[in-house]
Amino acid sequence: MLIDIHLGNNAEFTLTFRFHDNPVAAKFYQRMKLQKNEIINRQQFYNFGETIEDVSIRLSNIVNRIKELSPDLLQSDSVYELNKLHINFPKHQQSASGELLDVLRDFNYTIHHLENKQSKSNDPAFLFACEDPGEPLMDSAYELFTISKKFGEMYMPYPHVGKHLFEMFLDYDVAIPASQIVCTNKMCNGGYVWLGKDRYVDSNIKIMRQIYNFYKLVKHKMPYSWGDPKLALGYLPLASLESTLSQEQIIFNVSKYKFLHSWSLR
Numbered sequence: 001m002l003i004d005i006h007l008g009n010n011a012e013f014t015l016t017f018r019f020h021d022n023p024v025a026a027k028f029y030q031r032m033k034l035q036k037n038e039i040i041n042r043q044q045f046y047n048f049g050e051t052i053e054d055v056s057i058r059l060s061n062i063v064n065r066i067k068e069l070s071p072d073l074l075q076s077d078s079v080y081e082l083n084k085l086h087i088n089f090p091k092h093q094q095s096a097s098g099e100l101l102d103v104l105r106d107f108n109y110t111i112h113h114l115e116n117k118q119s120k121s122n123d124p125a126f127l128f129a130c131e132d133p134g135e136p137l138m139d140s141a142y143e144l145f146t147i148s149k150k151f152g153e154m155y156m157p158y159p160h161v162g163k164h165l166f167e168m169f170l171d172y173d174v175a176i177p178a179s180q181i182v183c184t185n186k187m188c189n190g191g192y193v194w195l196g197k198d199r200y201v202d203s204n205i206k207i208m209r210q211i212y213n214f215y216k217l218v219k220h221k222m223p224y225s226w227g228d229p230k231l232a233l234g235y236l237p238l239a240s241l242e243s244t245l246s247q248e249q250i251i252f253n254v255s256k257y258k259f260l261h262s263w264s265l266r
Contacts, residue, residue: 001029003154003239004264005191008257015193015250017154017239024141025238028156028187029265031132035189037262038131041109047124047196048255052117059110062103069100086111093161123149123196124251127157128260134159134188141187142229145236147207149199152241152250159188165222166234169214178221184232191263192235195251 001019019025063082067074073092074081085092089108096104147166149155158164162182163173200207211233215226224230243250 001026002242002266003029003032003191004266005193006261006263007254007259008261009259011261013253013257015254016242017152017193018242019239020237022140022144024138024144024187024236027138028189028238031135031187032189032263033265035130035132039190039260040105040129040131042128042260043258044109044113044128044260045124045126045254045258046113046116047122048126048251048258050117052114055110055114055117059107059114062107062110065103066100066107069103070096082111089161123194123199124254125192125194125196126254126258126260127192128190129157129159130189132189134186137185137187137232141236142232145184145229145232145234147200147204147211147234149194149196149235150201150237150240151195151198151247152243153194153237154239154241155192155194155235155237156184156187157190157192158184159186159190160184164233165215165231166211168218169211172214174214174217176218176221181218181221181223183223183230184236185230191238193241195247195254 003017003019005015005017007013007015019029060077063074063077066085074085086108089104092104093101093108158167160182162180163171163176164182164184167173168176168181212226215222219226222231241250245253
């Protein structure tokens, strides 16, 4: 089971991934075969040469468009107002439609992109989420979640509006409202491709202890107890990259063709 992800405005560059040999990956493969080429955002590429200034300019343009479409959403360009809109994104997304919904989604993505750049994270990755309502995860999927990230691995993108526990931990977000904590519980089509350094691949004992200590600070908000697989800690791995190119060549080509054109399965 293979998926070819075609990048570039004219599908100039292709990355091929082999799905893992398990029922969860097989289910995802079958769902992607039926998925129309309808993607929420085709330009979600992180750390492929863009600068903080580049992302800031993009954010400014998006903010101006939001003001044109819905003047009441932003009172000013202040950091406070932008953060408030970002925090309330889940609520606004439910009531928005058409171009405003697309722009709000782009705003949310670009805020995360800027935070990523400001944190000095240099690990390249890209993701795409399909227009897909999803379906409940298979029980066996919860046992596959991992905090490890490996070069060339394709994971399922986070399919909810909100935050999962591992993201909360990485952001040290102890102030998050309980209503915005959503453990991954459904399968949605798309892909999250990691092209950075391997992370948390060797011994996870220290980091798991740190996550547990964080969990204790927010456990009164969490829907599941520590150790429950339904906490869905980390990411759901689906497929691994197959390529004769070097890592440097892969990153160079993805940097050159930062547009999710389409995919095909075989």
